[in-house]
Amino acid sequence: MNKVILIGRLARDPEMRTTSSGISMTRFTLAVSRPFNTQDGQQQTDFISCLTWRRQAENVAKYCTKGSQVAVEGRIQVGSYDAQDGTKRYTTDVVCDNVTFLGTKASNTNFNNENYNSGESVSSAPTADVSEDPFKDFGDEIALSDDDLPF
Numbered sequence: 001m002n003k004v005i006l007i008g009r010l011a012r013d014p015e016m017r018t019t020s021s022g023i024s025m026t027r028f029t030l031a032v033s034r035p036f037n038t039q040d041g042q043q044q045t046d047f048i049s050c051l052t053w054r055r056q057a058e059n060v061a062k063y064c065t066k067g068s069q070v071a072v073e074g075r076i077q078v079g080s081y082d083a084q085d086g087t088k089r090y091t092t093d094v095v096c097d098n099v100t101f102l103g104t105k106a107s108n109t110n111f112n113n114e115n116y117n118s119g120e121s122v123s124s125a126p127t128a129d130v131s132e133d134p135f136k137d138f139g140d141e142i143a144l145s146d147d148d149l150p151f
Contacts, residue, residue, distance in 0.1 A: 016061035
């Protein structure tokens with residue numbers, strides 16, 4: 001099985017090209033943090049080359065920019081080509097079947113401009129006021145016995 005799921009941020013703006021037969025292809029680099037730190041406490045990041053095709057490629061090129069957070073689902077594809085200097089070069093890419101945008105363009109821009117260079121942690125989770133009973137308007141209390149439960 002060849003399946004890849006990654007969550008990260010675009011390391012640079014995506015580059016869209018069109019094949020001679022008119023099919024759109026977008027290439028981008030995804031920066032993915034490793035789930036552990038080095039011995040000296042540094043966080044390491046992998047920069048992973050990704051490709052997407054057709055309508056998905058057009059959407060990535062249109063709506064994503066450097067710093068956009070995305071989740072990608074796809075497969076690893078390896079290839080090779082002969083470089084101009086006569087050497088053989090090998091490539092490894094994630095061919096994305098699905099790219100999910102994880103945030104709005106405004107929140108990604110806000111993240112990049114304000115917090116990326118300052119090193120602050122970002123929390124976009126909404127906060128709720130728990131001082132009031134959230135179930136107060138749901139009606140009368142219902143009494144259940146153990147015989148009413150299906151397990």
